[in-house]
Amino acid sequence: MRIKKVILLFLIICFAAVNAGCYGTYEAERQYWLANRQYERLLQSLNQASDESQRSEIIKDKAPEVIISLRKITINYPFLPLSSQAMLLIANVYIIEARLDRAIKEYENIINEFPHMREQCASAMIALASIYKERGNWRSAEEIYENVISEYFDTQIGFQAPLLIARYYKSRAMNIEADKTYETAMNLYKEYINDNPDVPQASIALEQLVNCYSDQGEWLEAIRYLQNDIIEDSDSPLALQAMLITGTIYEAQFNSRDKAFEIYRQAIEKFPEDPLVEKIRDRLELYGE
Amino acid sequence: MIKNAFFLFLNVIKIDLKLLKDYPRIFIPLTLRALVSLGVLCLIYISPYYPFKKILGPPVIEFFGSKFLHYPHNFTILPIIFINIKNFLINPLITSIMVAVCCGMVYDYHNGREPKFWRNFNKAVRRFLPLSLCMLFLVSISYLSYRMIPLLMIKLFGEAEIGIFMSTFIPFFVLIIFESLFVFCFIAIMTKKQNAFKALKKSFIFSLKLYPVVFFLVFLPRLLDLLMSFLIVFQVRISDMFIPDIAVLIFVLIILIAIISDTLVFSLIANLYVLSADEN
Numbered sequence: 001m002r003i004k005k006v007i008l009l010f011l012i013i014c015f016a017a018v019n020a021g022c023y024g025t026y027e028a029e030r031q032y033w034l035a036n037r038q039y040e041r042l043l044q045s046l047n048q049a050s051d052e053s054q055r056s057e058i059i060k061d062k063a064p065e066v067i068i069s070l071r072k073i074t075i076n077y078p079f080l081p082l083s084s085q086a087m088l089l090i091a092n093v094y095i096i097e098a099r100l101d102r103a104i105k106e107y108e109n110i111i112n113e114f115p116h117m118r119e120q121c122a123s124a125m126i127a128l129a130s131i132y133k134e135r136g137n138w139r140s141a142e143e144i145y146e147n148v149i150s151e152y153f154d155t156q157i158g159f160q161a162p163l164l165i166a167r168y169y170k171s172r173a174m175n176i177e178a179d180k181t182y183e184t185a186m187n188l189y190k191e192y193i194n195d196n197p198d199v200p201q202a203s204i205a206l207e208q209l210v211n212c213y214s215d216q217g218e219w220l221e222a223i224r225y226l227q228n229d230i231i232e233d234s235d236s237p238l239a240l241q242a243m244l245i246t247g248t249i250y251e252a253q254f255n256s257r258d259k260a261f262e263i264y265r266q267a268i269e270k271f272p273e274d275p276l277v278e279k280i281r282d283r284l285e286l287y288g289e
Numbered sequence: 290m291i292k293n294a295f296f297l298f299l300n301v302i303k304i305d306l307k308l309l310k311d312y313p314r315i316f317i318p319l320t321l322r323a324l325v326s327l328g329v330l331c332l333i334y335i336s337p338y339y340p341f342k343k344i345l346g347p348p349v350i351e352f353f354g355s356k357f358l359h360y361p362h363n364f365t366i367l368p369i370i371f372i373n374i375k376n377f378l379i380n381p382l383i384t385s386i387m388v389a390v391c392c393g394m395v396y397d398y399h400n401g402r403e404p405k406f407w408r409n410f411n412k413a414v415r416r417f418l419p420l421s422l423c424m425l426f427l428v429s430i431s432y433l434s435y436r437m438i439p440l441l442m443i444k445l446f447g448e449a450e451i452g453i454f455m456s457t458f459i460p461f462f463v464l465i466i467f468e469s470l471f472v473f474c475f476i477a478i479m480t481k482k483q484n485a486f487k488a489l490k491k492s493f494i495f496s497l498k499l500y501p502v503v504f505f506l507v508f509l510p511r512l513l514d515l516l517m518s519f520l521i522v523f524q525v526r527i528s529d530m531f532i533p534d535i536a537v538l539i540f541v542l543i544i545l546i547a548i549i550s551d552t553l554v555f556s557l558i559a560n561l562y563v564l565s566a567d568e569n
Binding site (some may be wrong): 003006010024026027029030032033 | 327339342360533
């Protein structure tokens with residue numbers, strides 16, 4: 001009899017304990033993970049769809065469920081940062097469903113309700129600008145890109161904004177504007193790298209800067225910048241990244257494997273322990289170097 | 290000789306099944322151990338939940354990092370934490386006593402007394418130290434074989450499926466071989482009041498005389514544990530198929546199955562001990 005009571009008490013305590021914590025951050029993380037998996041499965045099914053009708057069928061069947069799962073998070077945990085992440089995914093599903101007005105509203109909610117969530121806000125703004133651009137409202141799009149540059153430039157997505165403006169003008173063959181905006185973008189990236197050479201975001205800025213050179217076909221200028229401003233006398237991780245980019249440019253753009261391998265060897269010598277160097281080492285070994 | 294051993298094997302199983310049917314209370318000691326294990330599992334599971342995070346979170350952060358208090362990363366360390374707590378806390382402190390109680394109840398039955406839990410529990414608590422040391426000895430063998438042999442298998446077979454199977458099978462067999470040699474120590478402590486070293490020595494000598502019978506009496510119920518070991522090995526894949534929380538259900542199942550396998554092993558061994566002692 002006593003043992004039965006102990007077992008009953010134990011079960012009650014377990015049940016109460018698990019239920020007591022059901023509305024905390026952890027439960028939000030759990031719900032988000034499950035909803036995010038549904039979202040990923042939706043994308044996977046869409047990628048595997050053989051034709052447009054099958055795609056529409058999948059969207060009709062699965063998209064509303066994904067939105068409901070994600071929406072539960074924004075309703076149950078409105079103040080948690082995960083909510084902004086869930087809202088971003090909801091907006092993405094609206095875009096898949098071609099409900100662009102709903103997506104715009106979702107992005108605006110993120111920007112207004114979560115201004116402190118820098119990455120999410122930058123993502124929402126870039127996505128919003130992209131919708132305006134697609135609708136032919138370049139003025140609004142450019143205004144949003146400018147806002148991203150002034151408020152969220154140092155975020156992973158925010159770094160794209162100057163390049164996206166320049167690429168728009170280039171795609172429209174508006175060469176004077178394109179040159180001007182590429183120059184502005186490159187100056188912004190160079191300034192950021194110069195001021196923050198040791199922060200991880202500098203590597204994203206460097207990638208975007210190289211994209212600017214690449215878009216304009218200025219490969220020699222890119223190499224000159226990388227050699228003189230980043231690699232020379234530096235042993236920062238950014239220097240290693242710059243060496244690898246330089247090597248790749250020599251290989252891919254100038255067909256100069258010797259020059260590339262020379263730079264790779266220098267990188268191995270300078271950063272023998274870095275995991276990035278491992279791949280380069282394997283590559284050199286493959287060519288018997 | 291082989292015929293006699295076979296008849297002894299069958300006789301022990303027959304008597305044991307009748308005993309467990311007549312006195313299902315023999316399952317009580319290891320059921321209580323299971324409740325403690327479930328409690329520990331529950332504590333590990335709820336450690337990322339507020340307000341338990343305040344108390345249970347800091348040790349997790351200290352040993353594994355704050356990442357492991359977040360979903361679903363907490364499920365990657367749940368097996369590690371649970372198995373270590375089971376091996377080094379629950380087994381020496383609780384399982385040692387409960388196994389001895391189970392053996393004592395079987396011994397009582399053969400001596401014409403009613404198998405009573407509390408009487409044997411009091412007796413086992415008084416002999417806690419040797420029981421606990423013997424359990425630690427068995428746990429250490431299990432820990433070493435489950436740590437060292439998989440490493441060796443991975444070196445030999447790499448990440449291939451065969452390596453995974455071998456790293457589960459071989460430690461299991463090594464453990465059964467050693468457990469069969471030293472499994473009598475608990476009943477020896479309960480009946481003869483011996484210290485840990487003498488009990489292990491006596492068990493070793495006693496077991497060698499009847500080794501094939503002892504081996505199979507331990508091996509058969511432990512097959513259930515082997516099945517459960519495969520569940521642990523494939524836990525990541527199972528979690529990927531369903532949800533990470535399934536890891537908790539897997540361990541609940543393991544704990545429940547262990548009630549049956551452990552009760553069978555120790556009641557069979559206690560029966561064999563009493564029957565063989567009678568014959569001698």
